Amino acid sequence: GAVVSQHPSRVICKSGTSVKIECRSLDFQATTMFWYRQFPKKSLMLMATSNEGSKATYEQGVEKDKFLINHASLTLSTLTVTSAHPEDSSFYICSASRQGMNTEAFFGQGTRLTVV
């Protein structure tokens, strides 16, 4: 069964509003989670690394004030898309790994965001 749960799976919001996406590790603690964005027929692009109890680390070109990340507990990270615009419409996916270096990343189900 799923070990990383992401919610919601689909969301439609109006331009200018904010949307929060949750990512939970279900049966393990994750000090680090990752947020990806994926455009149609493209691969996953890492947006940021979410660190429990500290600030997220953003990849180059990703606006930290637009994509707010909070990792308040060892099992939950949230991504908030603030003041959303149509160009933010995309598929957002989170991932987490169990402790240890050589472990696979488990992915959430993904969130299809449509901004109208």
Place this chain on the structure above:
Amino acid sequence: GQNIDQPTEMTATEGAIVQINCTYQTSGFNGLFWYQQHAGEAPTFLSYNVLDGLEEKGRFSSFLSRSKGYSYLLLKELQMKDSASYLCAVKAAGNKLTFGGGTRVLVKP
């Protein structure tokens, strides 16, 4: 920087074999992963290589040569359900995964 290359698209016939190549240039290496992704769904784990050689898991096998910065995923006895995108990903520093562009495989009857 990180650079991971794989072909954009491949077509094969049901029952055949297809090999998807992946070359990488990364700062640091802690293993290479292959994931399968169907349209609109999250990636699912297929294989992991950290040492040179071949890892076999049922119909899927993955090979790694660290000195050449090269890996391939071999899919045998192709089935229609194998039509999907296949993502090569390298783990560098920490647990951060960098993905290649993905290879769309189309299996035809």
